[in-house]
Amino acid sequence: MQATFPHPSGSSSLLSAFRATESEWLAYAFYTNKISGILSGAFDANLWQRLVVQVADTEPTVRHGIFALGNLFRHYGVSDGMSECVCPRCRQALRHYNKAISSFAQYMQRPRDQLTIDVALLSCLIFICIESYRLNDRIAISLITKGCGMIAEAMPRALATQTVAIDSGLLNLFDRLWLLSSMFGHHIPRPSQRPASPTSTLGQLPLEGTIQTARDRLHEIITLVQSLRLRVFQAQMKSMSVSERVATITSLQQEQQTVLLLLENWQSGLQGLIDRQGLHSFRDSQAWSILTVHWLITKIRAGASMDPSEIDSEDQSEDFRNLVAVAEGSLVQHPQESEANDFSFEPGFLPALYLTARKCRDSVTRRKALELMSLASGKEGLWYRSELRCITARVIELEEGLAVLGSQDQLGTVNQKPIRFYDILADLNYRHGGRTYVNVTYLMYDADSDSRWRTARETLTITE
Structure with a gap:
């Protein structure tokens, strides 16, 4: 049964222009009343609560994307098995996701003068959100690349004709996604060569x-x-x-x-x-x-x-302590209200706490940062809490002498005591046999060694 209902916000000025089934309206209402606020985070209400809903009224790609998100976020929360989940809500979400992809393909076949860059970017954005939530980060990164490419292609025409306008919020968001992608080792051209x-x-x-x-x-x-x-x-x-x-x-x-x-x-x-x-x-x-x-x-x-050895981080000890104090105050004041809140589209506190726990040389501060990571969202963009906590706990063990690398992964004779890693390079995690793993490379700079740079590699099993 299909029906046309008023917009769930109750606003008399906004009436939905499309028809949907009862289950679709429930998903739509859940998006407008709950999910859009979660995805907006602290800054992007105009994008997720206004622009997405506005475009969904006329564009089936975005509308089915909303239906997919409405079902997906009613799942029990982010977990390492999300990409394989076949519960009723996830199956329904995937059906609408496939419809959104099909609608997007049809949309892109329209004549160029009937295409709107904002619709294409919003569609891509929703697809990125779905794949990030389901822990399919490789696909999410490929979609980020796609969106950045669309902007790069549209910008010259926009500057030349002044007829192609890209929403500034979308432009800035894809610029942040471009930087996020580069932080994960996927370097792509910057989407907009804005002055x-x-x-x-x-x-x-x-x-x-x-x-x-x-x-x-x-x-x-x-x-x-x-x-x-x-x-x-x-x-x-x-x-x-x-x-x-x-x-x-x-x-x-x-x-x-x-x-x-x-x-x-x-x-x-x-x-x-x-x-x-x-x-x-x-x-x-x-x-x-x-x-x-x-x-x-x-x-x-x-x-x-x-500093290649990064051992001067003691100089930033006060900044590390201030960072942990600010994060703790906010995470305690604004706790996760539900499992649906266990995802944020853009990074909040998780990456900074991860880097603090990895780099701070004060044991109390770094362990406090590790503890606070459990209060952050389960997934913040491409940053996955369980994976980061697993890597961080291992780094602390190794740097504080509580554990050693396996014989096949040894750095060799290291003159630096205690060990200080220059960087930790983590591949995108993967599933095998019902478990999630991540391959980690430890990079160390040893100024007293003939070969200054050392690396060791091991595979970690991700557990919360």
């Missing part, structure tokens, strides 16, 4: 700026730090003359100081924005806590970016 803010002004927030402006500026600085760390690593690995190495390192050190100044200016700019606009209650919000934690971990990563 970047001059480096000297990135840390400054305009007088009429908003919290969203502050978030976007911080994202640009995080991008600079990620690039800096990658180029430092490449310089350390590259064979070059002494003079060339000195020149390269000097240039990178200057860039590091610039980035640290940008971060300092950004933080003072955010405080000024809050004071000017009377947003004092914002300091009690989850959004403020997330921005602060992201700023602190970026400051830590920038400060340690020039």
